[in-house]
Every structure is written in structure tokens, then in C-alpha cells.
Amino acid sequence: MTENIDVVVIGGGYAGVMAANRLMQRDDVTVTLVNPRPTFVHRIRLHQLATGSDGAVVAYEDVLHQGVRLVTDTVTRIDTAGRRTTLAGGTTIGYDYLVYAVGSGSADPRVPGAAEFAHPIATLEEAERLRSVLDAEPGEPAVTVVGGGTLGIEVAGELAEAGRAVTLVCGEVLGPYLHPRVRRSVAKRLTGLGVTVLEGPDTKVTAVTRDAVRLGGGRELPSRVTVWTTGFGVPDLAARSGLSTDALGRLLTDETLTSVDDVRIVAAGDSAAPSDLPLRMSCQSAGPLGAHAADTVLNRIAGRLPADISVGFFGLCVSVGRRAATVQLASKDDHAKRFAIGGRLALKVKESSYAGLLKHLSDEARKPGSHTWPFKDGKRRQLVEAKRGEAAATAERAA
Known part of the structure; x- marks a missing residue:
């Protein structure tokens, strides 16, 4: 009789759900998904939930394989020696293999007053709190959005389209990922919606108060509601459990996504740092990394060598209000090109x-092992080899 193999997946986001679904290819594998919430958060809609234009919660029955056991709780520690996870509720769950897909959230802003008076939007709870704050403000109060990345652009566009007076404080440039040509187009659209866009080194936020935002150039902006969209962090579970992490706290792995400390632990999504060269935190990489993590576990169970990752990008989609968007095209190794798609397309x-993101998950739940990702990064191996060469040279000089 074949011995049953227990796999615990920590985190029920895009990467964790994809991994859990894909692991269901084998009848002798039991998969337990541990997640703090009983529902799936469609994270790329959180800005719409916060502004009241749409929802961001999906039932797990719609995206998760019916054979996966869902446990609503938070893992507080991983016991690598005993192969057990400890949950906040006091119970433990043992594993033969573990998929670490804890995702990301808001980073510590480290700006005086930001933690007390600014509203982050990286999690469901944060987005719901911001929506309550916006709903409670009478009239059209001044809203300041801090952070000129994709999330900041999308939040500013939605709020302005809803009639709010919005100032977008970029800190440096608007849309740092965007090609300059595409950036100008996005800026024009934001301005057309009535958003005041502030760029340049003097627009770095130095302090946040209850009613204002102070900038490095000495300027003070009135702000009844301040939305904080800059910076992402990851949970410190790996570090607290004695596992090696990068400077941000992502689990250090090899190119198969296997922990450098433990062959039984595989990472996926925003919390993975393969070869200390992590991919851009995004839903684009989360699904493929989740699938690859599952494949690594399945290969190890079958006694086969797991493959190295090869996850490429097609670009970046950013909405500017509900009636306009820009698709920034990129090379597969994630460098923006001068070309973009605009208009209705x-x-x-x-x-x-x-x-589409939900369909990828539900299709994998219906037919485990079916998900494919057409974008491959052929240059990553060169980067990894170069990094290894630099490390070897540094070690030789130190010796």
C-alpha cells in the first residue's frame, strides 16, 4: 500500500492556491492549505474595494480544489526538525513537505506619523478600513496618495473619478517601472481626471499628521485622508523559524524554489527569493511560481530532479480610473520597452x-497540472551564474 504524503501550504493567495491545486495530481498526496481568512482575496482589486467601485473577495469553492483541506488560522512557527507547523489557535499540523507562500503586505513606513495617520491598502483589512474612513468623510475632503507606483496610480485614478480632490505624491518619478514615453501618457490621463501629480526629490514625504503631509522640500499639503501605497514587506515567519532569508525577509531558495536550509521546504510567490534574485512582486509571477513550487515537490516525491525556474513577464497593466488603462510592454526579463497598449484595447x-487570474486558479482546481505559462526568461541563468561568480570571487579574496 502506498504511504500517504502530507503537504502543508502556508498562504492562500495566488501562489498558494495554485500550488495547492497542482499538488492534487497525486492520489497519495494530502494537501492542507492554512490561511488567516476563510475567503480568497482577489488582491489586484483591493484598490477598487477601498474606493467602493468593486469587491475583492471570492469564495474558496470557486478557486480551490475540493480535495484540499482548508484551515482558517495563522502559522506562527515552522519546526523544521519535527516537520510541524504551530498555529495561532494552539494546534499543530505535521508535514512531509511544506510550501511557503505567505505573500506580502504593507511595509513599515518608517516615516514619522505614517503608522498613526496614513492608511495602507495592501491587505483586505486595510482596504476595508480605508473604505470606512472615506465613507465617513463628508463632502470632498482633500486626499493625498503617497507612492507613485502602480497601486498609487490606480488608487488616485479611482478616487479622482469618484469626485475626490486627489494629490498623488510620487517621492521620485511617477510609475518608476514605466518607460518615460508611457509615463507621460499616464501622467496626462491622471491630470485629465483632476489628479495633482507631484514628482521629484523634494516630494519625498518626511512626516504625516492627522490633517497634513509634509514633504522634503518644506512644503505641507492639507490632507484629510492620507493613503499609503509605497513599499511592500513580507511576514517574518521564515526568520522566526530559523530559516535563511534575504534582507526583506523572503525565504532564500535555490533555482528550484527549495529552501537553502531544508529540502522539504519550497517557496512560492512574493515571499520567495530564489538565488537571492527575487522576481518582481506581482500576480504575474505568483501563479507560475506556485505551479513551479508544486512541481518541485511532486518531482521530489517521485524521485526526480526538479527543474529550475524560468518565469518571464509580458509587462504591466495599470488602470487610470475605470475608463482608461495602459499596458506597458516589457522584455521577458522584466525591463520596460518604449511600447505600450492604450485605449479600449x-x-x-x-x-x-x-x-483571467481567477480562471487560471479554477482551471487548475478542475484539472490539476494543466496550467502553463508561455513567458520564459532565457537570461535568468546568466544572472544566476554571474552572481555565483561574484560570490566565489569575494570568498577567494576573503580567504
Whole structure:
């Protein structure tokens, strides 16, 4: 009789759900998914939930294989020696293999007053709190959005389209990922919606108060509601459990996504740092990394060598309000090109991405092992080899 193999997946986001579904290819594998919430958070819709234009919660029955056991709790520690996870509720769950997919959240802003008076938006609870704050403000109070990345652009666009007076404080440049040509187009659209866009070194936020935002250039902006969209952090579970992490706290792995400390632990999504060269935190990489993590576990169970990752990107989709979007095209190794898609086609691509991400998960739940990702990064191996060469040279000089 074949011995049953227990796999615990920590984290029920895009990467964790993809991994859990894909692991169901084998009848002798029991998969337990541990997640703090009983529902799936469609994270790329959180800005819409916060602004009241849409929802971001999906039932797990719609995206998770029916054979996966869902445990609503938080893992507080991983006992690598005993192969057990300790939950906040006091119970433990043993594993033969563990998929570490804890995702990311808001980073500590480290700006005086930001933790007390600014509203982050990286998690469901944060987005719901911000929505309550916005709903409670009478009239059209001044809203300041801090952070000129994709999330900041999308939040600012949605709020302005809803009639709010919005200032977007970028700190440096608007949309740092965007090609300059594409950046100008996005800035024009934001301005057309009535958003005041502040760029440059003097726009770095130095303090946040209850009613204002102070900038490095000495300027003070009135702000009844301050939205904080800059920076992402990861849970410190790996570090607290004695596992090696990068400077941000992501689990250090090899190119198969296997922990450098423990062959039984595999990482996926925003919390993975393969070869200390992590991919961009995004839903684009989360699904493929989740699938690859599952494949690594399945290969080890079958006694086969797991493959190295090869996850490429197609670009970046950013909405600017509900009636416009831009698709920034990129090389597969994630460098922005000067080309972009705009107009109705871009809006269609952006809108289809919302449903498409859920469809990837539900298709994998229906037919485990079916998910494929057409974008491959052929240059990553060169980067990894170069990094290894630098490390070897540094070690030789130190000796």
C-alpha cells in the first residue's frame, strides 16, 4: 500500500492556491492549505474595494480544489526538525513537505506619523478600513496618495473619478517601472481626471499628521485622508523559524524554489527569493511560481530532479480610473520597452486580467497540472551564474 504524503501550504493567495491545486495530481498526496481568512482575496482589486467601485473577495469553492483541506488560522512557527507547523489557535499540523507562500503586505513606513495617520491598502483589512474612513468623510475632503507606483496610480485614478480632490505624491518619478514615453501618457490621463501629480526629490514625504503631509522640500499639503501605497514587506515567519532569508525577509531558495536550509521546504510567490534574485512582486509571477513550487515537490516525491525556474513577464497593466488603462510592454526579463497598449484595447486587457487570474486558479482546481505559462526568461541563468561568480570571487579574496 502506498504511504500517504502530507503537504502543508502556508498562504492562500495566488501562489498558494495554485500550488495547492497542482499538488492534487497525486492520489497519495494530502494537501492542507492554512490561511488567516476563510475567503480568497482577489488582491489586484483591493484598490477598487477601498474606493467602493468593486469587491475583492471570492469564495474558496470557486478557486480551490475540493480535495484540499482548508484551515482558517495563522502559522506562527515552522519546526523544521519535527516537520510541524504551530498555529495561532494552539494546534499543530505535521508535514512531509511544506510550501511557503505567505505573500506580502504593507511595509513599515518608517516615516514619522505614517503608522498613526496614513492608511495602507495592501491587505483586505486595510482596504476595508480605508473604505470606512472615506465613507465617513463628508463632502470632498482633500486626499493625498503617497507612492507613485502602480497601486498609487490606480488608487488616485479611482478616487479622482469618484469626485475626490486627489494629490498623488510620487517621492521620485511617477510609475518608476514605466518607460518615460508611457509615463507621460499616464501622467496626462491622471491630470485629465483632476489628479495633482507631484514628482521629484523634494516630494519625498518626511512626516504625516492627522490633517497634513509634509514633504522634503518644506512644503505641507492639507490632507484629510492620507493613503499609503509605497513599499511592500513580507511576514517574518521564515526568520522566526530559523530559516535563511534575504534582507526583506523572503525565504532564500535555490533555482528550484527549495529552501537553502531544508529540502522539504519550497517557496512560492512574493515571499520567495530564489538565488537571492527575487522576481518582481506581482500576480504575474505568483501563479507560475506556485505551479513551479508544486512541481518541485511532486518531482521530489517521485524521485526526480526538479527543474529550475524560468518565469518571464509580458509587462504591466495599470488602470487610470475605470475608463482608461495602459499596458506597458516589457522584455521577458522584466525591463520596460518604449511600447505600450492604450485605449479600449488596454482597458479590455486590464479588465480581462481580473477574471483571467481567477480562471487560471479554477482551471487548475478542475484539472490539476494543466496550467502553463508561455513567458520564459532565457537570461535568468546568466544572472544566476554571474552572481555565483561574484560570490566565489569575494570568498577567494576573503580567504
